[in-house]
Amino acid sequence: MVKQTSLISRLQSIAGADGVTPAAKLSAFAVDGLTPQAAVAPSTYEQVAEVMSYAHAEELAVIPWGGGSHMHIGNLPSRYDIALSLSRLDQIVEHEPADLTVTCQAGITLAALQRRLRPDGQLVPLDSASAERATIGGLLAVNASGASRHAHGALRDFTIGLRVVTGDGRLTRAGGRVVKNVAGYDLCKLYVGSLGTLGVIVEATFKLAPLPRAQRTAITTFDSAARACAFAAELQRRGLSLRSLQLLNPAAASGADLPVSVRSFALVLALAGTPQAVERSHREIIDLARESAAGMAPVDGADKLEDSLRQSASPDASALLCKATALPSRLPALIEAFEAVGGSPSVIALPTVGILHASWPTVDDVEDTVRGVRDATAGVGGSLVIEVCPRDLKRSLDVFPDVSGPSFDLMRRVKREFDPAGILSPGRFLGRL
Amino acid sequence: MLDFQVVTNPALIRDLRRAVGAKWVLDAPEDLIVYEYDATIERGMPEAVVLPDSDEQVAAAVRIARRHNVPVTARGAGTGLSGGAIPCDGGVVIATSRMNRILEVDPENRLAVVEPGVINLDVSEAVAPYGLYYAPDPSSQKACTMGGNVAENAGGPHCLRYGTTTNHVLGLQIVTPEGDLLWLGDKTPDPPGYDLTGLVVGSEGTLCIVTKIIVRLLDRPQSTVTLLAIFDEVDQASRAVSAIIGQGIVPAALEMMDRNTMRAVEEAVHAGYPPDAGAVLLIEVDGLEEETREQADSVRALCDELGARELRIGFSLEDRERLWAGRKGALGALGRLAPSYYILDGVVPRTKLPAVLRGVYEACDRFGFQVANVFHAGDGNLHPNILFDERVPGATQRVLDLGAVIMRLCVDAGGTITGEHGVGYEKRNYMSWIFSEDDLEVMGRVKLAFGTGGAFNPGKVFPSSKGCGEVSSRMKGAIAKAGPDAYV
Numbered sequence: 001m002v003k004q005t006s007l008i009s010r011l012q013s014i015a016g017a018d019g020v021t022p023a024a025k026l027s028a029f030a031v032d033g034l035t036p037q038a039a040v041a042p043s044t045y046e047q048v049a050e051v052m053s054y055a056h057a058e059e060l061a062v063i064p065w066g067g068g069s070h071m072h073i074g075n076l077p078s079r080y081d082i083a084l085s086l087s088r089l090d091q092i093v094e095h096e097p098a099d100l101t102v103t104c105q106a107g108i109t110l111a112a113l114q115r116r117l118r119p120d121g122q123l124v125p126l127d128s129a130s131a132e133r134a135t136i137g138g139l140l141a142v143n144a145s146g147a148s149r150h151a152h153g154a155l156r157d158f159t160i161g162l163r164v165v166t167g168d169g170r171l172t173r174a175g176g177r178v179v180k181n182v183a184g185y186d187l188c189k190l191y192v193g194s195l196g197t198l199g200v201i202v203e204a205t206f207k208l209a210p211l212p213r214a215q216r217t218a219i220t221t222f223d224s225a226a227r228a229c230a231f232a233a234e235l236q237r238r239g240l241s242l243r244s245l246q247l248l249n250p251a252a253a254s255g256a257d258l259p260v261s262v263r264s265f266a267l268v269l270a271l272a273g274t275p276q277a278v279e280r281s282h283r284e285i286i287d288l289a290r291e292s293a294a295g296m297a298p299v300d301g302a303d304k305l306e307d308s309l310r311q312s313a314s315p316d317a318s319a320l321l322c323k324a325t326a327l328p329s330r331l332p333a334l335i336e337a338f339e340a341v342g343g344s345p346s347v348i349a350l351p352t353v354g355i356l357h358a359s360w361p362t363v364d365d366v367e368d369t370v371r372g373v374r375d376a377t378a379g380v381g382g383s384l385v386i387e388v389c390p391r392d393l394k395r396s397l398d399v400f401p402d403v404s405g406p407s408f409d410l411m412r413r414v415k416r417e418f419d420p421a422g423i424l425s426p427g428r429f430l431g432r433l
Numbered sequence: 434m435l436d437f438q439v440v441t442n443p444a445l446i447r448d449l450r451r452a453v454g455a456k457w458v459l460d461a462p463e464d465l466i467v468y469e470y471d472a473t474i475e476r477g478m479p480e481a482v483v484l485p486d487s488d489e490q491v492a493a494a495v496r497i498a499r500r501h502n503v504p505v506t507a508r509g510a511g512t513g514l515s516g517g518a519i520p521c522d523g524g525v526v527i528a529t530s531r532m533n534r535i536l537e538v539d540p541e542n543r544l545a546v547v548e549p550g551v552i553n554l555d556v557s558e559a560v561a562p563y564g565l566y567y568a569p570d571p572s573s574q575k576a577c578t579m580g581g582n583v584a585e586n587a588g589g590p591h592c593l594r595y596g597t598t599t600n601h602v603l604g605l606q607i608v609t610p611e612g613d614l615l616w617l618g619d620k621t622p623d624p625p626g627y628d629l630t631g632l633v634v635g636s637e638g639t640l641c642i643v644t645k646i647i648v649r650l651l652d653r654p655q656s657t658v659t660l661l662a663i664f665d666e667v668d669q670a671s672r673a674v675s676a677i678i679g680q681g682i683v684p685a686a687l688e689m690m691d692r693n694t695m696r697a698v699e700e701a702v703h704a705g706y707p708p709d710a711g712a713v714l715l716i717e718v719d720g721l722e723e724e725t726r727e728q729a730d731s732v733r734a735l736c737d738e739l740g741a742r743e744l745r746i747g748f749s750l751e752d753r754e755r756l757w758a759g760r761k762g763a764l765g766a767l768g769r770l771a772p773s774y775y776i777l778d779g780v781v782p783r784t785k786l787p788a789v790l791r792g793v794y795e796a797c798d799r800f801g802f803q804v805a806n807v808f809h810a811g812d813g814n815l816h817p818n819i820l821f822d823e824r825v826p827g828a829t830q831r832v833l834d835l836g837a838v839i840m841r842l843c844v845d846a847g848g849t850i851t852g853e854h855g856v857g858y859e860k861r862n863y864m865s866w867i868f869s870e871d872d873l874e875v876m877g878r879v880k881l882a883f884g885t886g887g888a889f890n891p892g893k894v895f896p897s898s899k900g901c902g903e904v905s906s907r908m909k910g911a912i913a914k915a916g917p918d919a920y921v
Contacts, residue, residue, distance in 0.1 A: 098679040099782045099813075121681050143623060154623070156631055157600050170871040178780040180597065180812045180852035182586045182635050183860075183867060184894060185876045189599070189631025193623070210681030233541070237564065239655050241721060276723035325621045327542045354542075354622050383625050401625045406615040410882065411626045417878035430626040 002058050004037045007081070011040040014050045019043060019088065029083035031063055032076045033391050039065075039083035045163065045171050045202045048084065052200060053169030055082055055423055063425050064196040066138025067109060069130035072315050073142050073387050074195055076394045078427030086137050089202060092116055094177070101160065103177060103205040106137025117208065125152030125209040127244075129310035137201045143193030147244035147270070150236075150352050152209060156192045161205035164191055167198075167419035177205050190414070196425040197433055198418040212243065212272035217302040218285050221264040221295035225249065225349075226332035228265045231294055232351040233328070240281035241273030245352055246309065249335060252346035256312040258305075260297045267294075267351075268309065270302075313348050318359040318388045320366055322373050326382030328354045337376035341369055359388075366393055400430040441480060445501040449483055449525070452493040457484040457531070468526050470519065471511045474775075474829075475858050477519040479506070479526040486531045488606060488614055488644035495642060496612030498525045499888060506890045507638045509550065509581030512573040514776055515857025517585055517637050521892035527642060529580050535559050536645065543650045544603060544620055549580025549643050553587075556648065565650040568595040571853070572761070583643050586635030588853030590686040590760075591717075593811040595651065597853065599634040606645035607633065610888040620647055632879060637855050638890040640883045654719035657685070658729045659753040662714045662736040663707065663743040667691050667806075670712035671786040673739045674810045677716065678783055680735060682728050686717040687811025691790075693770065693820070694763050694805040701766035704759035710742070714810065715760050717753075763807045764818070770805065771820035775832045779843035780852035783813040792842045793817050800835040814852035815843065841866065856894045864896050 002010075004023070012020045021029070021039035029039045042048045055062045061079035065071070066086055086107035093103040097120040104113055110124070111131040117123055127146030128134050134144070140162070145154045152158065161175035164187075174187035191198055222228040225247065232245045246268045248256060253266040260266050269285060271278045289296050299305060315321055326334045328351060335347055338358050349356040363369050366389060377384040386399040403411075408431055415433045418424075427433075441460075449458045459465060459482040469478045480503060483494045498505045503524035510530075511518050520526050529550035537546040540563035547556060553574040556567040570589035571577055577587065583605065588597045595601075604618030618630035633640055664670040670689055677684065690698065690713050695706040706713060714736070718728040733744055747753040767774050781789045790806065797804040797819065808816040817839055821828045840850050840863055850856070850863045864873060873895065880886070892899060 096782065096784055098675040098784045100678050100683070101782070145623075153596070153600065156628060157596060166871075166875060170875075172872045172875050173868060174872070174875075176847075176849050176867065178782055178813055178848050178852070180588055180592065180780050180809070180814050181849045182588075182597075182851050182853055182855055183849050184856065184864060184873070185640075185879050186586070186599065186631055186635050187876065187879070189628045189634075190879070192628060192631075194627055198627075210683065213681070237652055239652050239721060241724065273720075274724045274727040276727055277721045280721060280723050323623075325623055327539075327621055329539075329541045382621055383619070383623075385625070403625065406609070406613055407617055407629070408626065410609075410615070410617075410629060413882040413884070414627055414629070414879070417882045418875075 002060065007060070008038050010054060011038055011051065014054070015040050015042045015047050029065060031071055031080060032394050034077055034080045036063070036083045037081050039085060041085040041088045043088045045165065048165045048200055048202055049169045049171045051082070051084060052165050052167065056168045056421055059421050059423060061423050061426050064137065064141065064200045066107065066135030067133040069134040070138055070142045070144065074428035075399055075432055076427065077425065078432070084200060086135060086202065093203060097122060100208045101177060101179065101205060102208055103161070103203065104136055105203055106201045107135050110134050110136060110139060118211065121211045122208045123211055124206050125158060126155060129314065136204050140192050140201050140204060141194065141196045147246050147350060150245055150350060151243045156189055158207040159188050159192055159204060160207055162188050162191055162201055163203035164199035164201050167421060167424045175205065179207050195429045197415060197429045198424065214273060214275040214278040215302065216271040216278050216282050217299045217305060218269045218271065218282060219258060219260070219297040219299055220267045220269065220285065220289050221260045221297055222267065223264065225265050225335040227294070228267045229328070229332050229351045231288070231292060232267060234288065235269070235285065236352045238284065240284060241271050241277045242269060242281065243272035244270045245350065247349040247351045249339065249347040251344050252312050252348050255346050256308040258297060259300065264295065266297065268305065313346055313357050313359045315388045317361055319363045319390065320360040320369060320386070321388035322358050322384055322386055324356045324358065324373070324377045324382050324384045326354050326377070326380045328352060330380035330382065331356065334376060334380045334382060337379055338373060341372035341376060343369055366390055370397065398432065403431045442501055442503070445497065445503065446481055448497045448501070449481055449494060452497060453483055453485050453490045457486070458482070468508065468528065471513045471516060473514055473516045473857070473859060475516040475519045477521045478523060479520040480523050482526045482528055484528050484531050488608070491527060491642055491644050492608045492612045492614050494525060494527055495608050495610070499610065499612060504887055504889065504891045505642065507580065507584065507642045509578030510552070510576045512577045513581060513585060513855065513857070514778065515585070515851065515855035516859055517855050517857045517890070517893065518581070519858060521858060522887065529578060532644070538563070540565060542620065544647060545650060546645060546647050547579050548645060549578060549583070551579045553577050553579060553582055560650050564653050566653055567648055568601055568651050569598045579646050580643050583634050583646055584636070584638045585853070585855040588809070588814070590688055590809060593687055593809065594683050594685045599631055601649045602630060602634050602646060603649055604647035605630050605633055605643050607641035607643055609641055610884050610886070614644065618647065637857060637893050639893055640880065640885055640889065642889065656722040656725045657717060657719040657753065658725045659747040659756045660716045660729060660732055661745040661756045662716065662741040663710045664712045664714070664741055666711040667790055668787050669740050670714050671790060671810065673714060673736050673741070674786060675784055676735045676739060677732055678811065680731060682718070682731060684716050684732070684811060685719045686715065688715040688760055689713070689806065689808055689810035690760065690763055691806040693803060694767070694807045697766040697769050697805065698759045698763050700769050702758050702762040706759065715756065760807070767805055767818055767820070770803065772822045772824065774805070774818045774820045775836060777815070777817045777819070777836050777839055778851050778854040779815045779840055779848060781813045781815065781843050781846040781848035785846040785848070786810065786813060789815065789842055789846050793839055796835060796838045796842065800831055802832065802835060812852065813848065837863070858893055861894055862896050864894070
């Protein structure tokens with residue numbers, strides 16, 4: 001094992017003295033309570049590669065860092081020597097508006113990137129509750145997706161190129177900068193959602209979307225999740241101009257201060273598109289709500305509403321936070337089963353996608369609740385990831401679904417090929433890869 | 434890496450027959466010859482062709498091939514344009530034509546499970562009663578199979594708005610080189626672990642054999658409007674492409690044809706293209722009626738502004754089909770211009786289209802060949818078709834050299850060597866133009882993880898100096914018989 005002092009001086013020689021965090025401030029890079037021996041923030045891709053070569057040679061465990069907003073996701077690291085921060089790699093590399101693509105460094109925050117694209121009437125079609133803090137690299141690593149997934153798909157759908165430093169310190173390229181590309185294996189898919197276990201993402205190229213010319217929000221209310229989901233399915237079938245549909249259970253709706261009655265499920269509908277199409281969609285929603293005896297709640301400022309939705313399932317305010325996925329048709333049953341687990345979880349679901357986030361601000365018996373949500377999810381054939389739980393529990397709990405069998409063997413072989421020394425975010429991924 | 438020998442092997446044939454039934458294993462030369470080609474110019478003769486009926490039979494055939502140390506190449510309809518289905522090193526071809534069942538349609542969750550031999554268009558037809566369709570629409574969609582689409586990550590005119598095959602495949606059942614069946618991905622979103630589904634899509638049959646496919650379905654748009662804009666010059670048309678995208682409109686499709694193509698089409702289809710026009714754009718928008726009307730108005734205004742000499746618009750299915758007829762018949766019509774043509778597939782950033790197209794014309798002039806461009810302009814996905822006569826000594830080789838020059842133009846403009854046809858055999862040595870040795874080495878690690886070696890579709894994707902079976906000698910004098918069998 002390398003001594004901390006020589007580790008730090010080696011990192012300083014790579015990234016400069018100001019690129020290495022003083023020992024006293026290392027706790028800022030703790031992951032699940034583990035503090036690294038050193039934290040380095042390279043300012044070039046080559047420096048990232050050099051850090052990785054060094055770590056590879058010395059078998060030092062590295063965890064890549066973005067803004068830290070999603071570091072609660074993942075298993076307890078089995079080892080952790082170096083925090084590799086991408087924070088100094090925060091530039092836009094290329095943006096040609098008429099190409100409708102952008103290439104940026106991994107350390108730029110989502111909000112900063114959106115601000116740069118906005119004057120050209122464009123956006124990366126991804127929303128995140130922590131956009132000011134979350135970096136592109138981090139969002140890619142956790143395969144983050146927000147409510148606009150309904151309209152735009154997931155990161156895998158609009159990430160067209162990546163530059164990645166391998167576990168042994170080579171700067172490599174996957175994909176490219178053009179929107180259609182079938183040259184070679186599509187390694188972008190492999191890196192997206194790999195939680196920093198296969199390589200360090202240093203640059204990304206995205207397909208962009210035009211900013212919608214018109215937007216509007218509507219809130220409809222229902223006495224059951226099933227009715228809300230049926231309503232959502234009908235809106236989807238009609239092809240209305242919807243950017244997102246979010247279903248809130250009564251606890252989530254009241255947590256978000258929605259002006260709805262205490263027992264109502266709320267469906268928050270964000271409309272976006274051309275002006276006339278948005279107006280027509282809004283009219284149809286009102287008509288359909290009337291026909292199906294759904295309520296309509298007033299919308300008091302769309303921005304304020306977005307803010308309060310973001311706060312309502314914040315990881316910081318959760319003792320337990322889970323992400324469950326299921327077929328859209330099974331979501332009502334899943335929501336019901338989650339509520340039956342007890343503890344009044346706030347549930348926010350994407351009914352047309354089949355994703356649900358449930359959060360408990362406090363939990364009495366966390367192991368019991370985890371068992372409950374696992375059974376609930378298994379009951380509808382879905383899968384569950386525990387995104388936030390008490391630190392002590394992480395020692396014994398695998399936050400990902402149980403895996404075994406041949407497809408996991410294949411994943412294990414991929415990990416072994418990409419990170420033979422086992423130094424990239426070791427232990428954090430599925431099956432503790 | 435396995436060492437394969439290409440020799441006739443009666444024991445191999447016997448074992449295969451035992452596994453799938455005597456009738457479903459072909460080994461007579463007159464039968465095999467049908468399986469030695471696709472829509473490209475390479476050829477490669479298999480030792481045996483197996484026509485399995487189930488995933489289990491595919492797995493059994495793979496195990497047998499492995500035991501006999503011969504490679505396996507999967508084959509759909511043979512419409513591929515990069516040699517993906519050509520058994521370069523001989524061995525066993527697994528043809529999926531009997532595995533053509535749509536196993537499940539779940540309209541509520543907008544998905545379907547299909548076998549690899551299902552024809553692309555049949556999926557959309559099967560789900561049409563539910564108001565749904567399968568979005569990727571390669572021009573060969575009446576013939577090409579879903580398994581082939583997955584292997585090549587097939588595109589099509591409507592990829593611009595809806596993405597390619599990879600954006601619509603949720604999960605795959607595969608056969609590994611060991612002959613094991615396993616599932617990657619799932620019907621539900623974000624399945625746990627690495628996205629191996631996304632990795633297999635577009636891997637050109639080199640990692641595994643796909644035996645079942647879970648696809649996402651989309652709701653049919655309420656309204657579709659097709660516009661056709663005729664320009665005097667190609668440059669004007671390419672500027673219109675950038676202007677439309679830059680205006681924040683992402684049409685469902687945005688296609689271009691140049692003068693040579695229009696000339697051929699006019700003779701064949703009588704689409705009413707003026708003989709002196711330089712280029713035609715076909716633009717399709719879909720969505721709510723209000724949206725398509727607003728977007729069609731904007732597109733019309735932009736084309737006017739950029740000097741379109743004529744604009745046609747179609748709202749009804751019949752009118753729209755008439756506008757598409759020229760585009761859909763384009764490749765077939767090219768046969769009127771020359772005995773042969775060679776289809777290229779490259780991609781450039783949309784803003785580089787005018788410059789790269791100029792470069793393509795200049796290069797073709799320099800080599801003394803005519804070229805007809807018909808392509809997915811909205812994606813920057815070029816398809817120059819080089820017209821030639823293979824009976825002229827040396828012509829085929831010069832066409833291949835010209836192809837390389839054009840690919841180089843795409844790469845130098847920041848683009849890539851294939852947008853939807855695949856690398857296959859033909860372009861494998863261009864891979865090093867866009868990827869470093871390290872990049873390729875990392876791709877090679879995927880092959881190691883899958884344990885594939887040369888077991889599946891050897892000789893494809895990765896740079897190599899090795900020839901494709903008996904092809905290399907034949908290739909020089911080959912007939913680029915793309916003709917009516919080929920699609921773009």
